[in-house]
Amino acid sequence: MSDSSKRRRVAAQEPTSTQLGQRRGMADPREAVKARARRWAQALRDIEDPLKDLTAVKRGVRGLLDVCKNEENLDDAAAEGAVGVVVPLLKKLNGGDMLAQEQPTVSGVEELERDICFILGLLAIKVEHQAAICEAGALPTLVSMIRRYAAKNDVHLTGVPAQTCRRTSDAITNLAHENNSIKNKVRQEGGIPPLVTLLHSVDPKVQRAVAGSLRTLAFKNEENKNIIVDLGSLPLLIQMLRSDDTTIHYEAVGVIGNLVHSSATIKKKVLEEGALQPVINLLSSSCTDSQREAALLLGQFATAEGDYKHKIVQRGAVPPLIDMLGNDDNQLREMAAFALGRLAQNPDNQAGIVAQGGLLPLLDLLETCQSNLQHNAAFALYGLSDNEDNLLEFVREGAVQRINECELVVQASKDCVNKLMKRLQDKMGSRILGQILYVMQSSNPSGKQRIAVALSQLTTREQPSGAQMKLIFVEKKGLEVLLEMVQDPHMPGDLQRMATKSLHRLADSIQVTERPSADEMAPPEPKGSTAEVILSGQYVNSPKMSDIKFIVEGRPFYAHRIALLASSEIFKTMFEGHYREKDATTIPIPNIRWEVFEKMMHCVYTGKTDVPPELAQELLEVADQYMLDTLKQLCEQTITDQLAPDNVSAAFDLAENYNAPELSKQCALYCLREYGEMVKFLSGKGGSSGSSPGAYAVTMQKMVPRLRDAMLEAINHKADAMVS
The missing domain is CATH 3.30.710.10 (Potassium Channel Kv1.1; Chain A)
Structure with missing residues (x-):
C-alpha cells in the first residue's frame, strides 16, 4: 500500500545545473539556473494578453519547462516565481476556472495547457511547493480541465487532448501526494467522478495517469475511497489487473490496494467482483512493483471473512511468493514474507508452505540485518511453527540453530522469535518426536548432527520430560552425536561451535551446570557414629x-x-x-x-x-x-x-x-x-x-x-x- 506508485517524475534528460555551469564557464552553476528561470518568468509576466501573443507565451513556457525538467532546479524555479506566473497564465488561457471545462477554441492553447500542467506536476514533486500551487488557485482549474475530457465521453482520446488530459491528471496526483487536505479539496471540487470516467480511456497513458490519481486520492482517505467504489470503478479496475501493459496493471493493483486498506466492506466487494485470481496472477508479472503490490494485497485478502487463506493457496499463490523471497528487491521480499505470514495462520497452509520450500528462504530473510525483513520473516516462521508436522522440518533443516544464531534488530522481532521457540519446545512432547528420532537414526552423519543439535537447543529445564530426555539423548544416542562433534579434530569450526553451544544448553537443562551450594558442602556425619561434634x-x-x-x-x-x-x-x-x-x-x-x-x-x-x-x-x-x-x-x-x-x-x-x-x-x-x-x-x-x-x-x-x-x-x- 502506498500513496502513489511513483510520483510523476521525468527522467533528467536535461544536463544538470552543474554541467551547464561548467559548459558556460560560470563560477556558480546555480546562478545560471536562477538566471534562466528568472528570465523566462519575467518574459511571461510581461505578456499582457496571452491569447494575442501565443508564440511568445509558448517560448516562455517551454523555457521554464526546460528548467523544471531537472529536479535539482525546482526550488530555484519556484524561488524565481514560477508558480505565481504559470497558474494565472493557465487561468487566463481558459478564461476562468469554469470555462476551463470547455474545449479551447484558439489553436495552440491546449498545447500550452499541457506544458503548464507539466510544469505544475514537476513543481508539486516537492512537498513544499504543493501548498503554494493550491493557494495560487490551480486546483479548480485542473479539476475543470479533467471534467472537460470526461464530458467528451470519448474513450479514444488521442494526440494533444490525450497528452493534456494525462499531464493534468499527473499534476493532481503530485499535488495530492501525502497531503490529505488537498485530497479533500479535489473531492470537494468534484474531481473524482471525471477521473473514474476517464479510466475507460483506451489510451494506456491516460488510463495509467488517471489510475495513479485515484490511487493517491484513495490513500488513507475514507470518503474518497467510498466515492471511487460507489461510482462503479471496481469492475474496470479488476479488468485492468489482467492488462499486458505492466504500467496499467501496476496502477490498478495499487488503486485496489489503497481502497481495500482498513476497509472490510470494500475488501469484500473487491473479492466479490473477482479480484482474487488476477491479483494472484500478478505475482508472476515481469514488473516487480506489481508483484510487490499484489503480495501486499493478498496479505490483506487473507484476513477477509470466509476461507480466503485457503483459497489463495489453492489458486497457486504460494510458489511465486516463495520465489519472491529470493529476489534481490528487498521490498519485494518483505511483502512476500508478509503475505506468507498471513497465509500461515491456516494449519493446512502451514504444512503446505513448508512442503513447497518456504522454510529456508524465510530463514535467509531472518538472517538479514534489516528490521522489516526480519520481522515479517519472524512472523511467518511463527505461523509455520504452529503445525506440529513442521517440527520435523525445523529440526531436520537446521532451522532451530539458525534462528538461535540470528542477531535481531528490533524488540518486536525478538519477542516473536521467543514465542516461536517456545512453541517448538511445547511440541517436543507430541507424536512427532518419534518421527524425528526415526529420521535421526536413519540419517547420514551430517543429518544426525543437525537433528541432535536442534533437539538439544530445544531443551529446557521444564521440557521435554525426563523420560523423553532419556529417550532422545541416551537410548537414541543424541548425546553421543554431540560429544563426537566436539572431539572430532576434522569437524568444521562452525559445526564444532554449534555443538559446544548445544551441549552447554543441554547441560544447563539437566542442571549439570549447577555448582554445589554451601549447604551441599557441609561436612558429612562420620560413618558408624551418631555423635555430633561441634567445635568452633x-x-x-x-x-x-x-x-x-x-x-x-x-x-x-x-x-x-x-x-x-x-x-x-x-x-x-x-x-x-x-x-x-x-x-x-x-x-x-x-x-x-x-x-x-x-x-x-x-x-x-x-x-x-x-x-x-x-x-x-x-x-x-x-x-x-x-x-x-x-x-x-x-x-x-x-x-x-x-x-x-x-x-x-x-x-x-x-x-x-x-x-x-x-x-x-x-x-x-x-x-x-x-x-x-x-x-x-x-x-x-x-x-x-x-x-x-x-x-x-x-x-x-x-x-x-x-x-x-x-x-x-x-x-x-x-x-x-x-x-x-
Missing part, C-alpha cells in the same frame, strides 16, 4: 583440651581427636585402627606447609575456610590425601572461579590426579561455554588471530568422558525422578 574456630591450634599435637615445619599444631575422627575416614582409621598414631601424642607432618595445614584444620573444625587461589592446588592435594570432601569442594570452587583458556587443561589434569570430579566437570563446561576464547588461545597460544578447531577437539577428547558421565547421570536422575 577458637579451638583451631588451641592447647585447650588438646589431646594430639602435630609437628608442621618444626612447629607444634594442637588438635583434638574427636574433631578429627568426625571429619574424615582417614583420621578415623588412623586413631581407631592398628596404626602407631593410635596411641601417639605427637605426629610429624613432613610434606605439608604450615599455612596449608592451618587452612585444612580450620575446615576440619568449622566446615569452612577461605581458599586463596595461590593455595588451592596444595589444599586440593591434602584434601584428597585426608579424604576431606568439604575442603575438596571448596578448592574445586576456587579453581573453577580462576579458570581461563591458558589454565583449564592443567586444571583438568589436576582434578583427575586428585579425584575432584566436580572440578573435572567444570573444566569441560568452561571449554563449552568459552569456545571462542578457547580456539583463539589454542590457535596461537593467545598471540595470533584465527582459530584451531582441531586443537580444541584434542583438548576436549580428555574431558569428554567426565562430561559424559555427569550428563548421563543427570539425565537418568531426571528420568527416575519422574517415575518415582
